[in-house]
Amino acid sequence: MTQASGPRVALFVTCLVDAMRPRIGFAAIRVLEEAGCVVEVPEAQTCCGQPAFNSGDDADTKALARQVISVFDGYDHVVVPSGSCAGTIAHGYPELLADDPVWGPRAKALAGKTREILSFLVDVMGYRPEGRSLPASATYHDSCSGLREMGVKAQPRALLAGIDGLEMRPLEGAEVCCGFGGTFCVKYPAISNGIVGEKAAAIEATGADLLLAGDLGCLMNMAGKLHREGSKVRCFHTVEVVAGMADGPAIGEAE
Amino acid sequence: MSARERIFSAVRAELSAARDPAQIAGEAAALLAEPDAVRPRLAGATLAESFAIKATALGTTIDRVPALDAVPEAVARYLAGQGLRPSVALDGAPELRGLDWGAVETHSAIAPDEAAGVGLARFGVAESGSIVIHSGPETPILLAFLPLHHVVVLRVADMLAHLEDYAARLEGTEPPRNAILITGPSGTTDIEGSYVRGAHGPGFVHVILVEE
Amino acid sequence: MSDAPHAEAEAPDFKTRAGIALADRTLKIAIDRTTNTAETKRAAAVGAFPEFEAARERGRAIKDHVIANLGHYLETFERNATASGAKVHWAADDAEARAIVVRLCREAGARSVTRSKSMLGEEIGLPDALAEAGIERVETDLAEHIIQLAGEHPSHIIWPAMHRTREQVADLFREGHVPPPSAEDPGSMVRSARRVLREKFLGADVGISGANFLIADTGATCTVTNEGNAELTTTPPRVHIVTAGIEKLVPSTAHAFALLRLLVRSATGGEMTQYTTFHRGPKRPGDADGPEEMHIVLVDNGRSRMLGDEFRDMLRCIRCGACMNHCVVYRQIGGHAYGGTYPGPMGAVLTPVLDGLAKSRDLPFACTMNGRCAEVCPVRIPLPTLLRAWRGRSWRENLEPRAMRAGLGLWAWVARRPRLYRLASGLGVRALRLMGKGGWVGSVPLAGGWTAYRDLPRPSGKTFMEQYRGGRK
Numbered sequence: 001m002t003q004a005s006g007p008r009v010a011l012f013v014t015c016l017v018d019a020m021r022p023r024i025g026f027a028a029i030r031v032l033e034e035a036g037c038v039v040e041v042p043e044a045q046t047c048c049g050q051p052a053f054n055s056g057d058d059a060d061t062k063a064l065a066r067q068v069i070s071v072f073d074g075y076d077h078v079v080v081p082s083g084s085c086a087g088t089i090a091h092g093y094p095e096l097l098a099d100d101p102v103w104g105p106r107a108k109a110l111a112g113k114t115r116e117i118l119s120f121l122v123d124v125m126g127y128r129p130e131g132r133s134l135p136a137s138a139t140y141h142d143s144c145s146g147l148r149e150m151g152v153k154a155q156p157r158a159l160l161a162g163i164d165g166l167e168m169r170p171l172e173g174a175e176v177c178c179g180f181g182g183t184f185c186v187k188y189p190a191i192s193n194g195i196v197g198e199k200a201a202a203i204e205a206t207g208a209d210l211l212l213a214g215d216l217g218c219l220m221n222m223a224g225k226l227h228r229e230g231s232k233v234r235c236f237h238t239v240e241v242v243a244g245m246a247d248g249p250a251i252g253e254a255e
Numbered sequence: 256m257s258a259r260e261r262i263f264s265a266v267r268a269e270l271s272a273a274r275d276p277a278q279i280a281g282e283a284a285a286l287l288a289e290p291d292a293v294r295p296r297l298a299g300a301t302l303a304e305s306f307a308i309k310a311t312a313l314g315t316t317i318d319r320v321p322a323l324d325a326v327p328e329a330v331a332r333y334l335a336g337q338g339l340r341p342s343v344a345l346d347g348a349p350e351l352r353g354l355d356w357g358a359v360e361t362h363s364a365i366a367p368d369e370a371a372g373v374g375l376a377r378f379g380v381a382e383s384g385s386i387v388i389h390s391g392p393e394t395p396i397l398l399a400f401l402p403l404h405h406v407v408v409l410r411v412a413d414m415l416a417h418l419e420d421y422a423a424r425l426e427g428t429e430p431p432r433n434a435i436l437i438t439g440p441s442g443t444t445d446i447e448g449s450y451v452r453g454a455h456g457p458g459f460v461h462v463i464l465v466e467e
Numbered sequence: 468m469s470d471a472p473h474a475e476a477e478a479p480d481f482k483t484r485a486g487i488a489l490a491d492r493t494l495k496i497a498i499d500r501t502t503n504t505a506e507t508k509r510a511a512a513v514g515a516f517p518e519f520e521a522a523r524e525r526g527r528a529i530k531d532h533v534i535a536n537l538g539h540y541l542e543t544f545e546r547n548a549t550a551s552g553a554k555v556h557w558a559a560d561d562a563e564a565r566a567i568v569v570r571l572c573r574e575a576g577a578r579s580v581t582r583s584k585s586m587l588g589e590e591i592g593l594p595d596a597l598a599e600a601g602i603e604r605v606e607t608d609l610a611e612h613i614i615q616l617a618g619e620h621p622s623h624i625i626w627p628a629m630h631r632t633r634e635q636v637a638d639l640f641r642e643g644h645v646p647p648p649s650a651e652d653p654g655s656m657v658r659s660a661r662r663v664l665r666e667k668f669l670g671a672d673v674g675i676s677g678a679n680f681l682i683a684d685t686g687a688t689c690t691v692t693n694e695g696n697a698e699l700t701t702t703p704p705r706v707h708i709v710t711a712g713i714e715k716l717v718p719s720t721a722h723a724f725a726l727l728r729l730l731v732r733s734a735t736g737g738e739m740t741q742y743t744t745f746h747r748g749p750k751r752p753g754d755a756d757g758p759e760e761m762h763i764v765l766v767d768n769g770r771s772r773m774l775g776d777e778f779r780d781m782l783r784c785i786r787c788g789a790c791m792n793h794c795v796v797y798r799q800i801g802g803h804a805y806g807g808t809y810p811g812p813m814g815a816v817l818t819p820v821l822d823g824l825a826k827s828r829d830l831p832f833a834c835t836m837n838g839r840c841a842e843v844c845p846v847r848i849p850l851p852t853l854l855r856a857w858r859g860r861s862w863r864e865n866l867e868p869r870a871m872r873a874g875l876g877l878w879a880w881v882a883r884r885p886r887l888y889r890l891a892s893g894l895g896v897r898a899l900r901l902m903g904k905g906g907w908v909g910s911v912p913l914a915g916g917w918t919a920y921r922d923l924p925r926p927s928g929k930t931f932m933e934q935y936r937g938g939r940k
């Protein structure tokens with residue numbers, strides 16, 4: 001149910017959610033609307049440009065940044081179900097366009113209203129899930145960009161604490177990178193594998209049924225490693241749990 | 256062009272024009288403002304107590320005596336407690352040399368395998384449990400490094416609160432050739448990061464605090 | 468053989484070195500033992516110092532102030548050090564620095580030189596230069612002693628021998644110490660090193676040390692150590708040589724203390740090093756001991772260039788090693804795989820400065836950009852931003868593989884055309900779906916790096932945008 005009086009929120013779906021796990025996008029829309037937002041999904045969005053940004057291809061990143069700014073800067077808030085894409089918009093764009101007299105200020109303005117979804121729900125909308133239950137145990141991994149660039153730490157835990165029957169188990173080294181790193185994991189696969197191998201072992205050691213995190217890239221990395229190792233741990237984006245959609249297929253389970 | 260000229264011209268090329276030294280000094284001083292906001296608080300109620308808390312945590316042992324003339328006896332007591340012969344290398348400070356060493360034999364040469372050396376500290380620093388020694392005609396640096404046991408006499412009156420207070424004491428004086436803040440016995444974490452006490456310097460530091 | 472020099476140090480390229488390191492399980496044990504301890508101790512030390520964040524900010528400001536006025540401080544330091552009786556030498560690069568030190572040793576008629584650990588000495592290649600000059604070099608820091616016995620280079624800037632387990636160190640000592648240590652516990656090994664090195668200290672002609680700080684207003688050099696080897700290196704010999712980078716300056720002793728509080732907590736998790744030593748000139752008339760000559764070699768080696776480029780923030784580095792202790796990549800591959808003097812995040816920024824980007828192009832890319840290094844850096848160096856700056860240069864200088872450039876360029880071209888992008892991603896998702904069955908894809912062309920080690924979730928068949936436009940909510 002939408003309330004016409006709520007803030008106009010643009011959902012930046014992210015290219016990975018768009019292609020690999022649309023459920024996360026629909027979960028995001030569901031909770032944003034519950035929280036009282038008027039949600040729009042601008043048609044002209046593609047990717048935030050992070051692959052180019054992290055490859056040193058500044059020219060292409062700037063072009064994509066200008067496109068994202070044009071598409072999104074008319075909304076009250078831009079909400080992203082990924083700390084790292086949100087971080088690119090909130091920190092990468094202003095850094096990259098700092099010397100541009102036109103786009104620099106626009107990048108800054110967009111940065112100021114761009115949020116990672118779980119922190120937006122709690123910090124801006126004061127949202128708490130109601131009547132949601134999930135009889136399972138779960139552990140939570142803090143994805144790096146969300147944690148360090150977007151200040152996501154307490155908010156997902158607060159939201160998960162509002163899910164009836166969900167038992168949270170602490171993850172040793174929850175703040176340590178999972179080894180995804182975007183292009184890193186395909187450029188230096190052996191190093192990435194060493195890192196995610198340790199992460200998978202730490203996740204297994206919690207004995208939890210579920211692994212939750214806020215970034216699909218990291219989740220695919222951890223889920224892919226856990227599956228390869230024969231683990232039974234099921235992986236979801238946190239927003240799927242908050243939206244009550246964790247009764248569906250986990251990452252890597254056929255729909 | 257000499258290396259010096261090349262370095263200076265490179266540095267100057269990258270930085271803005273020469274600035275007024277007084278202005279630079281003012282900025283540097285401002286960076287030391289409000290020292291309490293950027294340093295640890297003292298561990299105890301008094302300077303001596305704070306010093307003792309920090310020093311003993313590092314393995315330094317502490318004895319307290321009322322006055323300097325009680326130092327030889329305290330040294331004898333420490334040596335006996337450690338099972339050492341009553342013989343020490345003694346630094347040249349007149350305050351120590353002038354004492355009646357009684358049964359403790361003293362000498363000034365420091366053998367490479369000296370068992371114990373006794374010296375006078377210039378200062379103590381309560382913040383960190385450090386003692387400060389300065390090189391000089393009476394103070395061989397090696398006295399604090401060759402012996403296995405370093406016995407340090409420190410007057411409570413020479414106790415400073417913080418590291419900055421020591422820096423302030425140097426101002427307006429000719430700093431020594433070598434000043435050393437010693438904070439606990441020598442040690443190392445070079446094998447697997449785990450701490451081993453007693454590396455190249457003394458394995459034992461014993462401070463005799465003189466209250467007078 | 469456990470005491471052969473680590474093979475990864477010798478391989479020509481980063482990926483090979485990293486691969487060798489990853490295959491070495493003993494190396495991983497050694498890395499984990501040290502970095503786990505370091506991480507725990509640092510966290511405790513920072514936790515016990517509520518003023519840490521304010522102190523960090525102050526430390527950053529002190530270093531920035533010095534960097535912004537470097538010419539002034541270099542001149543002030545030179546004047547005061549000279550007034551103290553020390554002789555100041557200038558070296559624009561590593562070759563000049565080596566030549567100066569070797570010349571000073573020769574002038575001193577040195578047959579034996581003791582060294583206390585200095586990463587700058589490693590940076591300028593001093594160990595090899597002394598060997599070529601036929602001068603006996605005795606490393607006195609315990610870790611450097613281990614490295615010397617093994618014929619290796621440091622793998623960490625605080626714990627140079629951290630790539631060796633205690634069992635491997637025991638093997639080295641059994642062969643290298645006469646008589647061998649009485650037992651294999653670290654304590655016995657440390658005592659053995661103390662005994663072996665004691666006579667070397669007293670017989671050396673020249674002692675060489677580094678400096679953690681150069682104090683401009685007194686002309687003193689400041690060195691911090693825990694073992695006591697620095698004092699034994701610098702006091703008995705007739706000549707004391709200090710080598711230091713020009714970025715080590717601080718305005719005064721009090722400024723050095725402010726940085727020291729950050730350095731020790733960040734490096735070892737202690738509050739204060741056991742020995743904080745200030746050297747100011749040679750032995751004075753009547754002094755009980757001390758060297759007759761003190762020389763200070765100030766080394767630029769790329770630093771003045773950094774003043775003017777995007778790597779200027781890196782000049783703040785106080786060489787604490789926290790960034791590597793907290794780096795997931797370093798903790799997988801150790802220090803030797805980086806192939807430069809400095810490993811880990813700070814090394815990935817500095818090595819391209821020192822060795823050139825063409826030779827070290829991999830380093831800025833071998834990073835997940837997780838930001839933990841910057842989070843712990845006591846002087847707030849934005850390491851990921853600096854690594855990204857190197858990536859930008861690498862891209863602009865055409866050092867990236869052609870296929871990579873072409874692929875990324877095509878992707879970006881499509882991503883700027885939303886309708887084409889929709890079409891392409893819809894097709895891509897369907898193609899990917901065809902490659903797997905059930906929920907997973909086991910192998911994907913061009914993504915072999917991924918699927919060699921993990922499975923790829925199989926996409927559900929339609930993109931979010933297709934479903935959304937189709938009315939799903």
Ligand code: SF4
Pocket residue numbers: 733783784785786787788789790791813840843844845846847848
């Ligand atoms: S970059 Fe920062 S964390 Fe790394 S060694 Fe330098 S000062 Fe320490």
